[in-house]
Amino acid sequence: MLNTFQAVISTYHMKIKFPTPVGVGEVQGDPLQSKKCYVEVVRKGQKRSGDDAPDQVPPGKKGKMTEERNSEEAKTPAKVQPAGELLNIEIIPGNLNKTTRIGSHLGEEAKKEITLCLQRNADIFAWTPQDLEGIDPQVITHHLNIDPSYKPIKQKKRHFGPEKDKIIQAEVNKLMVAGHIEEIQLPEWLSNVVLVPKPRGKWRMCIDFRDLNKAWPQ
Template sequence: MGRTGIHAFKAVPSTYHMVLKFPIRNGVIEARGDQKMARSCYVAALRPDGTGGQVLPIEDMDVRENNELRGKPAEDLVPIPLDPLDPEKVTYIGASLDKPLKGRLITFLQENNDVFAWTAAVMPGIDPNLITHRFNVDPTRKGVKQNKRTYAPDRLEAIKQEVEKLLEAGFIEEVQFPEWLANPVMVKKANGKWRMCIDFTDLNDACPKDCYPYQELIP
């Protein structure tokens, strides 16, 4: 249907549950999908040239900590160094670009490498009203403090380094008596480094969800 069609129908899709809900005159109707048809559409969407190829099954596209299962980009990518003094500052562009276009793109990226934020420390002075997240937590729900997890030495060191960087940049601060306490979750990136995420499962569960915001049904 596309985004314009979904907007026109005031529809709310759920790819996980294979269902689409949208309002009608006397209520809400739902249309359920077919798993086999969805798989065939998924495979077709990954075949822009019509020749097909090896496709990662849907059930294998979840995030794994060992990073062994990962969807592949549509084309090969080549690294482009942005700073000759720091070889780790690289970005990637498509390997199949025409040489003139590739050259202009590389020059443009290198000339504007100051727009890339490699660490939290290079983004000072941002208004907290712009970047602060506020959760719509149900006031009747009691805060949950997750039990402390144990981590392997390499993950523990990565957590320590990430927290120290965020503290130094002023992006986070220590709270002595938290009502909510969530553990970090370490996910390995494609370059072999660790990405630190936060387990907000309990907090998300306490936030009311409105599946049909601003919905107005015609009587």
């Protein structure tokens, strides 16, 4: 059908263009509707925990709950989950600490081929921060194009409490041991860390670069 109309599709711009007797025709997609469709497809068939049963919804509340749910789904895309059960395989045979997972529904021949491929390329996996050796500076280096008219900002130290302080210190120690960061005494820019909750009760340490981003033209 697309060839019949000589149509050209751009998924990035969500547009379809095609020639017509009076010029170029154009079909523009709706980003919000597209996101709603994506969320609906991903969540289809999955029962949402904590939802009220239809017969338990108070009168007059059903419409409001539906509107709130649709608004929430449009703002927060669903997390894609595996289609079936997963099977642990050893990337390095005999080492239970270096594993990955593949679909258990695959055929035996496919499982064997994928496992052998992963094991042959075991050297490309990074199991610890120390395994991330980085890129030779002669190949490429990273440089922030900071606007010189901006005055450097040193954020005030934030207090997280004893429990989160231990988590932050452990993450900093990992990066120090791996050589990814080093201590400096007279920083021009100083940004606080931010702990972001991960699944299963864990935390991810990030950096609050909002002030720095303002001085870095995109």
